[in-house]
Structures are given as C-alpha cells and as structure tokens.
Amino acid sequence: QATSSAAAAAATAPKRVAIVGGGLVGALNAVYFARRGCNVDVYEARDDIRQSKTYSGRSINLALSTRGIQALKDVGLDEMVVATGIPMYGRMIHNPTGGKYVVPYGKDNQAILSVDRRKLNELLLTTAEKLPNVSLHFEHKLTEVDVKARNLTLRAPDRSTITVKPDLVVGSDGAYSSVRRHLLQQPRFNYAQTYIAHGYKELTIPPVDGKFAMEANYLHIWPRHEFMMIALPNQDRSFTCTLFMPFDIFATISTPELVLAFFRENFADAIPLIGQERLVSDFFTNPTSTLMMVKCSPYHIDDFAVIIGDAAHAMVPFYGQGMNCGFEDCTVLHRLLGEHNMDLATALPAYSKERNPDAEAICDLALHNYVEMRHHVTSTSFLLRKKLDSL
Numbered sequence: 001q002a003t004s005s006a007a008a009a010a011a012t013a014p015k016r017v018a019i020v021g022g023g024l025v026g027a028l029n030a031v032y033f034a035r036r037g038c039n040v041d042v043y044e045a046r047d048d049i050r051q052s053k054t055y056s057g058r059s060i061n062l063a064l065s066t067r068g069i070q071a072l073k074d075v076g077l078d079e080m081v082v083a084t085g086i087p088m089y090g091r092m093i094h095n096p097t098g099g100k101y102v103v104p105y106g107k108d109n110q111a112i113l114s115v116d117r118r119k120l121n122e123l124l125l126t127t128a129e130k131l132p133n134v135s136l137h138f139e140h141k142l143t144e145v146d147v148k149a150r151n152l153t154l155r156a157p158d159r160s161t162i163t164v165k166p167d168l169v170v171g172s173d174g175a176y177s178s179v180r181r182h183l184l185q186q187p188r189f190n191y192a193q194t195y196i197a198h199g200y201k202e203l204t205i206p207p208v209d210g211k212f213a214m215e216a217n218y219l220h221i222w223p224r225h226e227f228m229m230i231a232l233p234n235q236d237r238s239f240t241c242t243l244f245m246p247f248d249i250f251a252t253i254s255t256p257e258l259v260l261a262f263f264r265e266n267f268a269d270a271i272p273l274i275g276q277e278r279l280v281s282d283f284f285t286n287p288t289s290t291l292m293m294v295k296c297s298p299y300h301i302d303d304f305a306v307i308i309g310d311a312a313h314a315m316v317p318f319y320g321q322g323m324n325c326g327f328e329d330c331t332v333l334h335r336l337l338g339e340h341n342m343d344l345a346t347a348l349p350a351y352s353k354e355r356n357p358d359a360e361a362i363c364d365l366a367l368h369n370y371v372e373m374r375h376h377v378t379s380t381s382f383l384l385r386k387k388l389d390s391l
C-alpha cells in the first residue's frame with residue numbers, strides 16, 4: 001500500500017517548474033529544483049544583471065549568517081560564497097563623542113559575513129544556468145496568474161505576451177510580489193502590509209590609500225536612539241553606510257549646511273571618513289527608500305503555486321535575516337518535498353503550516369531589533385547584561 005501511494009505521488013511530481021523572480025532566493029531555488037531533476041524556467045523582470053551596467057538591488061551588501069550558509073551548503077555553494085565574504089566578529093559601537101567599543105557576536109570568533117549582493121546574485125544565476133535543465137528568461141515580467149487554467153502570462157522583451165503552463169509556480173518575486181497579488185484573490189488568504197515611519201539612505205566611506213578607513217571586521221553602528229547609521233565592509237575596501245531615520249527628520253535636512261550640521265551633531269567621526277563633499281552630494285543624490293513588512297498565509301494555492309522569500313515574508317532589515325530566511329525557505333521547502341515524495345498536494349500545505357509561524361517570528365524579531373540597535377545597545381542595562389554574559 002505504502003509503495004503504491006509513493007509511486008502515485010511520484011507520478012504527480014512536477015516536471016516543469018516556473019520560478020518567478022531571479023533575485024537571490026529565486027536563483028538559489030532554481031538550483032535546488034534542477035538538482036531534483038525538474039525542468040526549471042526562471043522568469044525575471046529585469047535584464048541580466050551580469051551584463052547590466054546598473055543594478056537596482058535594495059542594498060549594496062548583506063550580512064550572511066548560519067541559516068543562509070546552510071542553504072548554500074545544500075547545493076554545494078557555501079565554500080565559494082564564504083571565501084569571498086568579509087567576517088564581522090561583532091558590532092563596533094560609535095558613541096557621539098567619537099569613542100568606539102566592540103560587542104562580540106559570539107564566542108570563539110563566531111562571525112557573520114558581509115557579502116556583495118550583486119556578486120552573490122550573479123553567482124547563483126550562473127550556477128543555475130550551467131545546469132542543463134534550467135533556462136533563464138530575462139526581461140520576462142509576470143502579469144497574470146490564472147489559477148483555474150493553471151497558466152501564467154508574461155510580458156516578453158519585445159512587449160509581446162506569452163502564456164506558459166507549468167506544473168508548479170514558485171513566486172520569489174520580492175516584497176511587491178505579483179504572484180502574491182493573485183493569492184490575495186483566494187478565499188481565506190490572510191495578508192498584512194506595514195510600512196514603518198523610518199526610511200534609509202545609503203552613503204559610502206571610500207578606502208584610504210587602498211585600505212579600509214575603519215576596522216574592517218565589524219558591523220559598525222552609530223546608535224542615536226531615534227535613528228542610527230550602520231556600515232558594512234565591501235571587498236573593494238570601502239564601507240557602505242546606511243542611515244535609518246524617520247522620514248520626518250529626513251525631510252528637515254534640506255540644504256548642504258543642514259546635512260553637515262546634522263552629521264556634526266550626530267556622526268562627527270563619520271564626516272572625515274565619508275568626506276564633506278561626498279557626504280553632501282550622496283545625501284542629495286541617493287534616494288531615501290521605504291521599509292516595509294509583509295505577513296501573509298497560507299503560502300500556497302492548491303498543488304499549483306507557492307511563494308517564498310520576500311514575496312512571502314518581507315521584513316525590515318534590522319535583524320539581517322531577510323535573505324537568510326528566504327534561503328532557509330528553500331531548505332525547508334525541499335526537505336518537505338522530499339518527505340512527501342514530491343507530492344505537491346501534501347507538501348505545499350505542509351510547507352505553509354511549518355514555515356509561516358517561523359517566518360512571522362523572524363519578521364517580529366527584525367522589527368524589535370531596530371529598537372535594540374538604535375537604542376538599547378547604548379543603554380546601561382544592555383551594556384551591563386553584555387558584561388555579565390561575557391563573565
């Protein structure tokens with residue numbers, strides 16, 4: 001009996017998988033599905049970032065941690081990625097008077113890694129493309145999911161419309177997911193989207209004489225209670241700084257003089273590192289971007305579609321876990337597909353059931369960590385606790 005139901009399930013295993021979105025999570029998932037023997041088509045709205053001069057990712061670098069590394073390990077990519085990452089052994093806190101101190105991330109030199117978003121995405125796309133059963137389709141934007149007819153409509157580069165009929169659709173098309181938009185029309189689908197009152201702006205600390213201008217192996221934080229700035233090291237020896245602050249305050253800083261006055265008051269030690277001219281020019285050239293959180297459930301429709309990564313659980317970046325959690329989605333989805341012998345009718349509900357509470361918990365922790373990073377990290381009780389922890 002068990003053998004025949006396993007055989008029946010295997011017969012329903014998806015032969016053709018359509019992955020919508022070739023960002024970090026979609027490209028990794030393509031490798032996972034291809035290694036299972038499925039024929040995989042990745043439909044990506046942008047052009048091929050490997051050929052493109054510009055790259056419109058959400059941040060220049062990212063912190064990669066254990067759950068992300070584990071997912072890369074499952075497909076044999078961990079060593080290559082870890083080798084190019086810059087280990088960050090702790091937070092280096094910059095206080096308002098210019099003093100600095102370290103709060104280690106763990107014991108025995110435990111570290112998270114600063115990785116280049118674009119290079120990681122390129123590596124994942126190239127790895128997927130090398131597999132004989134993966135086809136990448138750039139400038140293919142999903143416009144419609146017809147759940148009843150089980151097909152997808154896409155806009156091709158010549159602006160023509162094409163329709164494809166996969167056995168399974170995986171929506172990894174990011175925080176503003178089109179696949180998710182179609183789940184919204186399903187009965188009993190829960191959805192909440194929340195913008196926080198804070199936005200972010202990226203700035204750069206260039207190298208000095210080819211060297212890092214600050215200690216390289218830390219995640220630098222300038223906590224200032226209502227707002228904060230962080231900086232992560234890049235391979236070219238620059239740092240990417242991200243200023244997180246309420247939009248209301250961004251709006252008051254409207255002239256070069258006000259930028260410099262604001263930095264003198266709050267981030268004085270960063271001015272010579274960034275350089276006055278560059279600070280003013282980047283401040284007005286670089287966008288102030290929004291921060292948003294999405295919670296929804298379930299993550300699947302019948303045995304036809306599933307959403308993963310930011311499409312399922314976009315989170316604010318303060319826990320450094322958005323990509324890591326999206327990578328872990330691949331681990332969990334494929335473990336369950338294995339356990340259910342690729343039977344989508346049971347594996348997809350099992351995925352929604354197991355993954356949703358964990359993903360929402362990380363969304364909550366990410367929001368909480370903003371208060372911790374910009375405020376508690378400076379408070380006496382936090383420092384005392386850290387001191388006690390290290391005894």
Ligand code: FAD
Nearest residue numbers: 021023024025045063142173174309310320321322323324
């Ligand atoms: P995305 O990276 O958004 O990729 C989605 C892809 O889908 C894109 O390529 C897009 O072009 C494509 N697409 C969209 N719509 C369509 C369509 N209709 N048809 C076809 N393709 C489509 N996470 C960490 O783990 N560590 C960090 O340190 C970290 N730092 C961050 C800092 C900032 C400032 C921000 C904003 C986020 C940070 N994150 C971090 C979160 C991380 O960026 C996301 O979780 C991650 O990019 C999610 O990957 P994804 O593939 O699900 O979505």
